[in-house]
């Protein structure tokens with residue numbers, strides 16, 4: 001959606017004031033090496049607060065894993081008006097077998113000050129457009145049963161639960177399910 005409030009964001013960005021939500025504007029750019037530190041810092045924030053799957057923080061080398069897993073798929077970083085990276089989102093392979101190339105997995109993490117402002121939807125919409133152009137027609141998300149906000153986000157944006165692996169995860173001494181959600185795009 002074009003921003004009428006900040007010319008720098010007018011062409012490629014998104015302004016949540018246009019939705020009447022608040023005064024934040026964001027732009028999305030492809031994830032590259034320059035995002036190594038902010039992406040890992042955001043991911044580690046969610047590891048520490050129990051919303052990402054790993055139990056312990058990762059080091060900056062882990063960024064190579066994000067680049068690797070999203071090879072051939074779109075990966076985005078969201079920047080706020082300040083120029084700081086405040087979130088990232090990517091698609092990745094569901095299966096190594098090419099008979100599943102119509103399906104992709106989605107992942108996103110947004111710093112808490114920037115959640116519930118439409119940025120998750122903005123990144124989802126952009127990834128959907130890019131996925132469609134590569135022939136992907138199903139998006140899958142695997143979400144911890146503890147992560148009610150992500151489950152709600154996906155339900156709100158057209159995903160439905162299609163499977164649940166009960167108690168396959170254990171973090172900080174507590175078992176959790178992995179909830180699989182799917183959206184046809």
Ligand SMILES: CC(C)(COP(=O)(O)OP(=O)(O)OC[C@H]1O[C@@H](n2cnc3c(N)ncnc32)[C@H](O)[C@@H]1OP(=O)(O)O)[C@@H](O)C(=O)NCCC(=O)NCCS
Pocket residue numbers: 046051107108109110111114115116117118119120121122141142143144147148149150152153154156
């Ligand atoms: C999940 C996430 C990507 C959603 O992005 P977002 O920018 O917050 O979402 P949007 O503003 O586009 O959409 C808002 C909707 O998401 C859901 N949602 C987002 N934050 C929520 C919260 N704290 N509590 C409940 N629902 C929430 C609601 O359905 C909400 O709609 P509503 O405000 O009308 O109730 C983001 O909150 C996030 O990064 N969370 C932490 C990390 C994470 O869980 N990542 C996903 C791992 S599978």
